Amino acid sequence: MTRHPAASHGAAVLAHEPDGFSLLVAGKRVLRHAADAPCLFVGRGEERMEMYRGNFDIEDYVVERVALRHASMTGETVELAAGPGEAPRLRLRLEGGALRFEALDPCVNRLWLRVPAEPDEHVWGGGEQMSYLDLRGRRFPLWTSEPGVGRDKTSEITFRADVAGRAGGDYYHTNYPQPTFLSSRRYALHVETDAYSVFDFRHPDFHEIEVWAVPERIELFEAADFLGLVETLSARFGRQPPLPDWVMGGAIVGLKDGARSFERLGAIREAGAKVSGLWCEDWVGLRHTSFGARLFWDWRADETRYPGLRQRIAELSEEGTRFLGYVNPYLCVDGSLYPEAEAAGYLARDGRGATALVDFGEFDCGVVDFTNPAAADWFAEAVIGRNMLDYGLSGWMADFGEYLPIDVHLASGVDAKLMHNPWPVLWAEVNARAVRSRGRTGDALFFMRAGFTGVQAHCPLLWGGDQSVDFSRHDGLVTAICGALSSGLLGNAYHHSDIGGYTSLFGNVRTPELLMRWAEMAAFTPVMRTHEGNRPAENLQIDGDPEVLAHFARMTRIYAHLAPYLRTLRDEAAARGLPVQRALFLHFPDDARTFAIQDSYLFGPDLLVAPVWQAGESVRRAYLPQGVDWVHVWTGRLHPGGAEACVEAPFGRPAVFFRADTAQRELFEGLPGAGGV
Amino acid sequence: MTRHPAASHGAAVLAHEPDGFSLLVAGKRVLRHAADAPCLFVGRGEERMEMYRGNFDIEDYVVERVALRHASMTGETVELAAGPGEAPRLRLRLEGGALRFEALDPCVNRLWLRVPAEPDEHVWGGGEQMSYLDLRGRRFPLWTSEPGVGRDKTSEITFRADVAGRAGGDYYHTNYPQPTFLSSRRYALHVETDAYSVFDFRHPDFHEIEVWAVPERIELFEAADFLGLVETLSARFGRQPPLPDWVMGGAIVGLKDGARSFERLGAIREAGAKVSGLWCEDWVGLRHTSFGARLFWDWRADETRYPGLRQRIAELSEEGTRFLGYVNPYLCVDGSLYPEAEAAGYLARDGRGATALVDFGEFDCGVVDFTNPAAADWFAEAVIGRNMLDYGLSGWMADFGEYLPIDVHLASGVDAKLMHNPWPVLWAEVNARAVRSRGRTGDALFFMRAGFTGVQAHCPLLWGGDQSVDFSRHDGLVTAICGALSSGLLGNAYHHSDIGGYTSLFGNVRTPELLMRWAEMAAFTPVMRTHEGNRPAENLQIDGDPEVLAHFARMTRIYAHLAPYLRTLRDEAAARGLPVQRALFLHFPDDARTFAIQDSYLFGPDLLVAPVWQAGESVRRAYLPQGVDWVHVWTGRLHPGGAEACVEAPFGRPAVFFRADTAQRELFEGLPGAGGV
Structure with missing residues (x-):
């Protein structure tokens, strides 16, 4: 078989073949089309998507799926039709190393692409994957959502969470999906789309990419080795801000005990722990519901719960310890910011034009509409800038991002189903803009669990979400490693997790062993941070047992001892985009x-x-x-x-x-x- | 819009439309095709099917699904293509009131047909459905299998059964599926195919029928009312043999207690129960496994367990009571029949040509290959005829039928995936033939849980399978009603169930209340029969409590009192095919x-x-x-x-x-x- 190179951009070459075409990247065939083995299918689907507090039930009814067998090539453009003499339905153009897609049939809303696979090939990526690093042999829907509780349909906890609120999840559920994979054939492929997509690596001869839209581009990357691929991907998706130096001094201790948090911090220090920050997510105050205490989602200090907080932050700072808080992109209806945002038209609307309200369990919230530039500006300046950074915060958990309801109406006019996946990136951008506005990039540290393509450029630190407080295979300690490694391959240099896990449900509580093992691991990650979890009173805390505390203190000294090494890794991340934790x-x-x-x-x-x-x-x-x-x-x-x-x-x-x-x-x-x- | 009647067979008329065609049955439009709203799709799928002891995990990868938009009609034949000028892929011909299908593209192995639906339309049928009588709003795969334990993914029992052996099931799992439905529009539609199929009634505007093959025919039936439809369907699928008169004398009491069964029967009688038969499934003897006692699957009397059984059966008969046993289409490797069947080549083979063995939990069995006429003859004559009927049995549970492994090689050469659904019909036919050979049709009574299109003609009595011993919505008492009503609509006049249910797992055991409520219902069904269940020792039996026994005895008298009425229903069933239990x-x-x-x-x-x-x-x-x-x-x-x-x-x-x-x-x-x- 002879090949006639037709076009080459960077490493990519579109080659005519007697019966179709190939796409070669540095000599590796990443697409192969022939009339009897087409690589592209288009069609029409009617999806059913239901959201229950960030958990989605998604099903597709595929009305048509047509193989595009007939390709006609002109230079670097290919037009594809179902058969010869039929109207072309899709146009591909190789441009700047990427395949640009153009739908020629307005009815098409599904596209499937087959990429040749080798029997012993391994594939990685897909965003921050919590269950599987090697994706081969499985199918991965890519849709930002709650990751699920237990994430294993054979576990009792997942069963109970499913029954209680469809919240059990499965192996592919993640706060941070991204339609990008790396292959052991030493190339990477990225699908540039905001739509729901699926990577299906179950087939022996091909990988199948499914997109619920005609994607903008398929981008291809090649390098001599995997480090080179990661560098290239980091350059593509954006370099993260550097990890602040202060973080490396010790652990960030998470306490949410009101003013008592400061006393407990003193005792933890006295036990010999190195502490770089005190993180109090309850800095905004509490709301009492039948589920227990929840945070009050109105983003400003609650000086009833933390009397004289501004002053105490300043004092802490003098001791060399930073203070961190909490924020998310919702505003509770009974808070001070909600009426302001609603009056200004900053909140997403429902189908009737009223403010869309989301029920978070005994309280309703508005959704700040980040597609409205004025709303994003306001949140960055007035909320994060003024209420948080100017108040003295050096960081925060920037929670959520994966919950954009798919039925809200947004200022940009874009369908919320198409904004759902990129929403975490808008959220990261608002946070990053606020930090930048105060000149504190590389100093103020916010951390997110949600992500999507491009979050790398904005979010300085991922956290692995809400693991269960256990050693379980799909929702315990070990999943934090998988999350770090998979996201690291896509240019997320910094990852960490809640020491001891977060989710304690159905009688599942932390053991001393779990807390100690998790602290051990965290000492060897970019950031060592504790969390009291969702049920602090029922679960062991790092200061709840002398042996656990002594162990924790020792691990913080180990973490701090490694700071010189961590600084070299930070420099490597800044220069090359390499992650600290590496497969x-x-x-x-x-x-x-x-x-x-x-x-x-x-x-x-x-x-x-x-x-x-x-x-x-x-x-x-x-x-x-x-x-x-x-x-x-x-x-x-x-x-x-x-x-x-x-x-x-x-x-x-x-x-x-x-x-x-x-x-x-x-x-x-x-x-x-x-x-x- | 004008319609030009082109062809009419019985009630069906194929009508040209300016943009396509319609199929009308007695003026009701049951198909409507237009280029912009095609009613037929064809394509190719690659299925994954795994069986675990009769429970299937089935998934389809649809490679192509193409709308056949272009129809060209000649007389009563329609050829369909994806578009004008393209090769036709399917031919339809209206013949004898049915649409005959012919694939013109050998690659097609999937077909989807849309039938117009009305918003307030109800649909029923689909075989013996245990969860839903009205099928509207749900999707029903039609594949004979174990029905599942609990059959409800939100129940603890289903969860445990799934984890233990993928045996939990779901609402659509049934031993007896059949691709036939009745509509409240007063027509019925039957798909003549042996392949896996799906009825999808979730769409507001159409019902979608999916077949994993090009079906032979779609048959349409019409009547002025529902009774007329049932009569027509019964005529189509075959009239059942009449219910034996002796059955109506009282309950068939199921005991599996060896020789003690006779004593217990005496005591039950003494309590005032009317008894027509004693059913001892352990007449073949027991096998002791770590799961407990199982039957010995070698179909002949075990006179160690039942000393002098032949004589005792004769004595029982003199008292006017029949004796019933048990048989299934497997032969255990350590029995007497297996070597005989193997030597004669009567057993299905595996891919290497050896006898296929099926693991039933600590014992292996061969599968009698009913596609081999000599094997079917042998089983009917030598096994059922000689060992059972000639021995004195008046009936038996003809268990299983839904387990044909999809990877065995059969004498007929037909793919086991295509023999899986009709296997219960072959099994029923073997039983019916044996009964007929002894001139005992309408007298010897066998009962089956498995079925498929055509089982009606052979099997004199369905039993509702292995309900859980509880009141649960999807696997308890109430499901026996749904099974009777749905199967009854397709011409199965006789249905009954195990009084007290069968499956006792995970600590779920019979209560006196359950046993009494079930007996109450059973008195108002064609056959009243008890079963000791899968764990007799752990579960209450009808003779295990004086109050329960007195209640049971009273209900048998009620049942027997209704015999004159039941005889009129038997006559109606014979004359018109109407079921005893009716929606x-x-x-x-x-x-x-x-x-x-x-x-x-x-x-x-x-x-x-x-x-x-x-x-x-x-x-x-x-x-x-x-x-x-x-x-x-x-x-x-x-x-x-x-x-x-x-x-x-x-x-x-x-x-x-x-x-x-x-x-x-x-x-x-x-x-x-x-x-x-």
């Missing part, structure tokens, strides 16, 4: 045994971290990549690469190894507790 | 309030039965159809039709009414316990 294969692209590992990771290039993520374990087995030797941090014992190591991992000694050839040996050998056998 | 609308076609009622039924034309089907209820509300008055059997009080009646329904007095204008008044007024206020 093993990023540095060992030729070691296929690393391709599906998702329960251990590289912390920068030199440390390999294998957290204990199952209950009752005190010995950890972990594969060490080939080509270098690895030194077990706590014993100094050398382990060869290319084999599994098996080490004792009692509390306080998570399985951590450094490369024998590291330039940071002195730092690592100086870790508290490290040393000879 | 209310069959006799009240103009009373739309009856269209969705599935928790009460007509027992013949004159009795309305509203069983208590929820725990803790002693008052029953029931809608009484319009146009006649109704007499409450126990009090003699008159209730007007067209309104709800509310009556006391203590144990022993289920809510039963007779038509005030009945010719059977004397019989009904003579029911034990009936009388004035």
